Amino acid sequence: MSRKEGRNLRIALIHVMQETNTFNPLLTTLADFANVAFLEGELMLSRVDPNGPTAGCIDVINSSEFDIQVVPILRADAQSGGRLSSETLSELCRIIQLGLGDGTEFDGLMVFLHGAASADGFDDVEGEVLSAIRQVAKRHIPIALMLDHHANVTHKMMDQVDLLMAFRTQPHDPYETARDLTKIALEIFSKKITPTMAWKKIPMITHQEQFLTASGPMKEWFDLARRFEAEGKALSISLFPMQPWLDVSEAGWSVVVVTDNDQTAAQEIAVELANHAWSKRGQFMVLENMAVTDAIVFADDPEQGKILLSDTGDSVLGGSPGDSTVILEALLAREMQHNSLVPITDPVAARQLASSQIGEMVTLNLGGWSNSFYSPIQVTGRVKAIREGAVFLQGLPQGSVDMGKSAILEVGNVSILVTEFSGVGGIHPDVYRFFDVEPNDFKMFVMKTASNFQYMREITTKFVRVATPGPTQSDVQSLPWSRIPRPMFPLDILEGWSA
Numbered sequence: 001m002s003r004k005e006g007r008n009l010r011i012a013l014i015h016v017m018q019e020t021n022t023f024n025p026l027l028t029t030l031a032d033f034a035n036v037a038f039l040e041g042e043l044m045l046s047r048v049d050p051n052g053p054t055a056g057c058i059d060v061i062n063s064s065e066f067d068i069q070v071v072p073i074l075r076a077d078a079q080s081g082g083r084l085s086s087e088t089l090s091e092l093c094r095i096i097q098l099g100l101g102d103g104t105e106f107d108g109l110m111v112f113l114h115g116a117a118s119a120d121g122f123d124d125v126e127g128e129v130l131s132a133i134r135q136v137a138k139r140h141i142p143i144a145l146m147l148d149h150h151a152n153v154t155h156k157m158m159d160q161v162d163l164l165m166a167f168r169t170q171p172h173d174p175y176e177t178a179r180d181l182t183k184i185a186l187e188i189f190s191k192k193i194t195p196t197m198a199w200k201k202i203p204m205i206t207h208q209e210q211f212l213t214a215s216g217p218m219k220e221w222f223d224l225a226r227r228f229e230a231e232g233k234a235l236s237i238s239l240f241p242m243q244p245w246l247d248v249s250e251a252g253w254s255v256v257v258v259t260d261n262d263q264t265a266a267q268e269i270a271v272e273l274a275n276h277a278w279s280k281r282g283q284f285m286v287l288e289n290m291a292v293t294d295a296i297v298f299a300d301d302p303e304q305g306k307i308l309l310s311d312t313g314d315s316v317l318g319g320s321p322g323d324s325t326v327i328l329e330a331l332l333a334r335e336m337q338h339n340s341l342v343p344i345t346d347p348v349a350a351r352q353l354a355s356s357q358i359g360e361m362v363t364l365n366l367g368g369w370s371n372s373f374y375s376p377i378q379v380t381g382r383v384k385a386i387r388e389g390a391v392f393l394q395g396l397p398q399g400s401v402d403m404g405k406s407a408i409l410e411v412g413n414v415s416i417l418v419t420e421f422s423g424v425g426g427i428h429p430d431v432y433r434f435f436d437v438e439p440n441d442f443k444m445f446v447m448k449t450a451s452n453f454q455y456m457r458e459i460t461t462k463f464v465r466v467a468t469p470g471p472t473q474s475d476v477q478s479l480p481w482s483r484i485p486r487p488m489f490p491l492d493i494l495e496g497w498s499a
């Protein structure tokens with residue numbers, strides 16, 4: 001960083017993001033982080049993805065009045081999935097502690113975490129990571145924390161941070177959030193302001209279908225927080241509609257309010273926003289999905305343009321493995337007039353296809369290998385293309401994704417993308433262009449997401465949420481809960497609650 005007028009500040013950067021789906025039984029390991037990003041020390045700054053939080057933070061640092069030395073510690077990003085193995089969690093904590101040394105040299109820490117990560121034996125990964133940081137960075141060193149707004153905020157997290165800010169939009173805005181967080185953090189690190197925080201937990205979870213912040217009750221709730229900020233009532237307000245596949249002991253929605261040393265105001269705003277969400281709980285539960293057969297018939301209708309079929313139960317961005325066969329089986333069982341693209345994760349099938357010849361006819365079992373929500377199916381098709389390695393995806397916060405060994409298998413007019421790793425579940429057209437397959441030439445697209453439709457928007461007309469079972473299914477009431485605190489809306493009758 002260049003020399004500037006004013007104080008010198010020394011700031012560490014720590015970034016660990018994985019969203020856990022506790023209904024996915026597959027453990028997440030260091031290899032899963034390596035597939036997206038695992039960059040220790042200075043390597044962290046060798047790959048700054050333009051839409052990621054580090055870019056937002058660095059841009060503010062570069063234009064600040066302070067002379068700032070940035071100390072990159074670790075960037076570890078993994079695709080959403082099952083709980084981290086306990087070895088993975090301890091290795092992440094070990095690297096962070098090693099990088100921080102004795103911690104005394106820092107004026108502040110910028111920490112970018114997801115907030116909904118769990119590990120084998122640890123419900124609250126972020127609480128553990130922050131505790132590991134606090135073991136070396138003593139209490140007087142301020143920590144500014146960024147979280148995904150689908151986080152589960154816990155006591156252990158709140159006890160250790162001085163400033164917290166969550167994403168403001170879904171689809172998410174990590175660059176902008178980290179940028180705005182850093183602006184406030186620099187005021188704290190340079191001792192210009194003394195923030196105080198209040199927070200409220202709300203005993204509710206709701207399904208994913210009203211999670212977009214561009215419409216409906218979520219927009220109304222988020223708009224209210226932005227209005228309070230614009231009116232100068234708080235430095236920052238974070239709303240947390242927790243992602244609904246997290247069966248952990250402190251689960252639930254929450255609100256966190258940061259003010260400049262006004263605890264009463266922070267408390268009042270947190271209460272008001274928590275009560276607002278609670279009062280809209282019925283609206284948050286409105287479903288907009290279609291049964292599988294109805295959805296594919298609708299998508300096949302020539303009058304309907306190009307249709308995205310959202311496989312809501314098997315959303316890889318929500319932590320499902322991407323191996324559901326439910327929509328694929330329906331497409332193959334029915335004589336569809338139009339062609340379709342379907343992604344599926346299957347390491348065994350992907351490796352088998354990668355060792356075959358282009359044009360070869362192969363018969364193999366596909367999908368349904370990871371859990372009991374759905375089953376494998378047998379298909380016979382022609383190998384159209386084979387690839388391996390990382391593909392850069394424009395606009396994706398993590399920049400690129402490695403699908404491992406992968407192939408396109410054509411079964412009639414259904415083209416199946418079979419990948420060794422879950423990748424991004426076919427949400428981006430360049431995933432297919434990597435195989436010289438042009439998505440524009442197709443009528444229907446199965447996508448393993450229930451909310452990230454933005455990358456396909458230019459080539460599709462409409463999206464349909466399909467009511468499929470799986471670790472990310474919309475129906476939260478029929479999931480096998482065991483650890484979540486009770487009573488919890490909508491699992492229990494909970495009248496008369498108020499913040």
Ligand SMILES: [Zn+2]
Pocket residue numbers: 148149150172
């Ligand atoms: Zn999220």
